[in-house]
Amino acid sequence: MFESRSNRNFNSAPQSITAFIATVLEPAITVAVYMAVMAWEDEPIGRADLTLCFLVIALTWPGINRFRDRLSSAAVGIMGSWLTLLAILAGFGYGTRSLDLFDRNVILVWAIATPVLQLLAVRLGHRALRHQAADPRNRRSAVVIGAGALGVKVARSLSHGPAQGVDFLGYFDDRADARVHAETTGQRLGTLHDAAPYIRTHGVKEVFITLPLGSQPRIIELLEHLQGTTASIYFVPDVFGISIIQGRLQDINGVPVVGICETPFTGINRLVKRVSDIVLASLILVLIAPVLLAVAIGVKLSSPGPVIFRQKRNGLDGEEIVVYKFRSMTTMDDGSVVRQATKGDPRVTPFGAFIRKTSLDELPQFINVLQGRMSIVGPRPHAVAHNEMYRQLIKAYMVRHKVKPGITGWAQVNGHRGETDTLEKMQARVEYDLEYLRNWSLALDLVIILRTVKSIWADAKAY
Secondary structure, X not given: OHHHHHHXXXXXXXXXXXXXXXXXXXXXXXXXXXXXXXXXXXXXXXXXXXXHHHHHHHHHOOXXXXXXXXXXXXXXXXXHHHHHHHHHHHHHHHHHOOXXXXXXXXXXXXXXXXXXXXXXXXXXXHHHHHHHHHOHHHOXXXXXXXXXXXXXXXXXXXXXXXXXXXXXXXXXXXOOHHHOOHHXXXXXXXXXXXXXXXXXXXXXXXXXXXXXXXXXXXXXXXXXXXXXXXXXXXXXXXXXXXXXXXXXXXXXXXXXXXXXXXXXXXXXXXXXXXXXXXXXXXXXXXXXXXXXXXXXXXXXXXOOOOOEEEEEXXXXXXXXXXXXXXOOEOOOOOOOOOOOOOOOOOOEOHHHHHHHHOOHHHOOHHHHHHHOOOEEEOOOOOEHHHHHHHOOOOOOHHHHHXXXXXXXXXXXXXOXXXXXXXXXXXXXXXXXXXXXXXXXXXXXXXXXXXXXXXXXXXXXXXX
């Protein structure tokens, strides 16, 4: 799973209509619809309305959702990001007691019309892209230099989707057929020395170099020849054996730097994630206060010991944090050896089995969220003793600590909750955690939260 997804994780300037909607048109459409509804209702635009528009731009400018190119995925993303935005704005309004400053009819029409118009813009954009890609004048021819596994991945990416607008012509490589990827058979156009003449003769627009870094002298010589053509040249580094997390090209005082492993929560994303955590955790704690009290009484009456179990876990950047849970066992392991709970574990009390089954034992962790130790959604924190063991057994295990641990996560809603009694089960959980880091968006967080609520009462793996 690590390697198969790596080629999708380098961030660049928006190249699709959905990415353009996310970064530019989403805030523009949202604010424009609000102003239009205000004018339709003949409502004066006041300071509160301008503040609301400013908040909308601040929250949507980075693109709350990382849209995908497929229209169906874009629709899900638009609704997810819009509902998340409304929840955040409602939290702001409730916390500042400013909800009464806005006309309810305006807010209702705005809430319904905005996602409809955003989806319409994406639909029209997709249609325009398909029409543009079908025009022979807009097609781009491309070749790949390097007929290995990496070259095949690039070729597949270039050929994926009708709106890609690329005609892949073939490969160039010096190696014999037995040493290249079997899929390239019949698509070889020549050796590296044949590349530049072919590109000039056929007017090739794009060249992708996928040779290994060990071929540096050949790459330098190749680049010298290719600079005599008008083709755009791209070098694809062979890093597919590495779990790439939020890979991106950066500029540090004029020096180009390729990031391979980075947290998704940098810059504005960090602020958006933290604000959403505070707003949602505060609202949830208010709503579940009676449940917290009932569970606390149940724990106290069911067995001797404290109501809250405090355990050391590894949090952001691997630092130790203290995580709260309602006590569900007769023992409280927090040393160098921590035994995971198993099905029918005699340490689990009868009431503890109930709150573990329904995940009620995790509810105090919303306090950890407000403290800044955890997030509502993220990789589940493991005991320190388990981390020390698995970091030596599972590749890229510690990368999951590039973000704050969560109360629920992508792994949990995909069936990897409960005991990890084999290395393969922990490996699968880590793979989903890393996939979450690669593809984070507020819309994805909302989907995970909703799926968690849905699965709580039907999860047979919780005990």
